[in-house]
């Protein structure tokens with residue numbers, strides 16, 4: 001069982017040199033913006049990997065985290081920057097990050113482990129499968145999606161994450177009144193989100209930078225801001241008056257996301273990869 005760091009543990013303010021390996025007490029930076037938390041001495045490291053999905057059913061949050069606490073999920077979490085910050089600043093919440101790319105989950109886990117977080121797990125997975133098969137309905141306190149991939153090629157449009165079906169499953173996964181957070185730097189994707197999210201959520205745009213991370217909550221947000229792109233953010237509470245059957249019916253009646261993605265943003269997508 002990892003011990004707590006000593007009370008007088010003071011992280012240094014200088015960034016480590018990547019090639020020299022983890023530097024205890026130092027703050028890492030990404031594009032000049034500190035990554036939340038400091039690297040602890042190895043005896044305080046934890047294990048943030050969720051290596052296997054349940055063979056035959058739903059996740060059991062209490063078993064996974066060893067306590068009963070509200071759960072926050074980030075689907076398509078990339079290198080996990082948002083969840084590292086939330087785990088640090090909101091220790092009363094448990095957190096799950098999921099991404100389809102093993103390499104980004106490796107970065108996320110390593111940072112989570114080295115910061116000694118016990119309220120954080122990262123898993124490789126396909127977000128729609130995770131939402132449908134493994135997250136117990138009504139069990140999430142918050143669901144976050146930052147900068148879902150726009151998929152530029154017509155043959156890949158079916159991979160777009162924010163669809164009516166996804167929003168129905170998100171509504172089902174959240175507690176009544178639970179929070180959905182959506183963010184993108186694609187104007188066309190945002191326009192689509194504004195069209196469909198309010199059907200399932202009391203959804204409102206939040207144009208101001210995040211108070212907890214004014215330079216950006218995620219790697220992609222930081223990159224996009226550096227490029228001078230507008231960031232579109234929205235928050236919504238799951239509609240309490242919408243029952244699951246009606247939510248499904250609405251999802252089936254709504255249009256899929258077939259907007260034309262702005263190909264000028266492709267370069268940013270390439271840079272976004274860790």
Ligand SMILES: C[S@@+](CC[C@H](N)C(=O)[O-])C[C@H]1O[C@@H](n2cnc3c(N)ncnc32)[C@H](O)[C@@H]1O
Pocket residue numbers: 075076077078079098099100101104125126127128145146147148149218219220221269272
């Ligand atoms: C543009 S990146 C954004 C990453 C992170 N949310 C951020 O804002 O920095 C999109 C992420 O979604 C992940 N992704 C794409 N399709 C996915 C899927 N079907 N299931 C899970 N993750 C997916 C990608 O691997 C990538 O890490």
